[in-house]
Amino acid sequence: MLYLDFDGVLHPENVWRYPGSGPYVPSAPGHQVFEHAALLERCLVPYPGLRIVLSTNWMRVFRSVRKVARRLPPGLRERVVGATFHRRMDPGWVRSVPRGVQVWGDVCRRRPDAWLALDDDEAAWPAVCRSHLVCTDPVLGLSAPVVLTELHARLAAMHGAGEG
Incomplete structure (x- = not known):
């Protein structure tokens, strides 16, 4: 399982949304x-x-896994099975809880055999989760060479632990 943040991972962290232009x-x-x-x-x-x-955080804005996932290329979109935030959750609670705690809660619910998180914010991640986090560069995101190297190694190690 891969827990995927967008801002600071798939593009620079400072993304704005302008009505009508996206x-x-x-x-x-x-x-x-x-x-x-x-x-x-x-x-x-x-x-x-x-x-x-x-x-x-795009889930708080669009409130639909389908709407958020359709922004991804098909090869990623078809892998999406859900989100750490869903409509039945209180958006105020989600804003007040650090991302790592949200991810850990989801891990506890889904119980994946192995998991990894891609995020540019490593603050307030529970100690039990830190070894599962690949922290990206806030501007270069996933493309930073050191991050890409770590991601490849962690994916290979996770695959060796039984996760395909």
């Missing part, structure tokens, strides 16, 4: 929304059984 990256010239989605898609090709749970 999301954009105002503070990182030369960058665009979802610029690293194809890179993640390629990283996951050797692991066809790996599934994605969305752990992004």
Whole structure:
């Protein structure tokens, strides 16, 4: 299982949403929304059984897994099985709880054999989760060479632990 944040992972963290024109990256010239989605898609090709749970704040805005997932390329979209936030949850509670706690709660509910989280914010992750976190660069996201190297190694190790 891969818990996937968008901002700071698939594109720079500072994404704004302008009504009528969609999301954009105002503070990182030369960058665009979802610029690293194809890179993640390629990283996951050797692991066809790996599934994605969305752990992004985009869920609070769009409140639908389908609406958020359709922004991803098909190879990622078809892997999405849910999100750490859903309509029945109180958005105020979700805003008040650190991302790592949200992910841990979802891990406890789903009980995956193995899991990994991609996120640019490592603050307040529970100690039990820190070894499952690949922390990305807030601007370069997944494309930072050190992050990409770590992701490949962690995916391979996770696959060796029985997760495809």
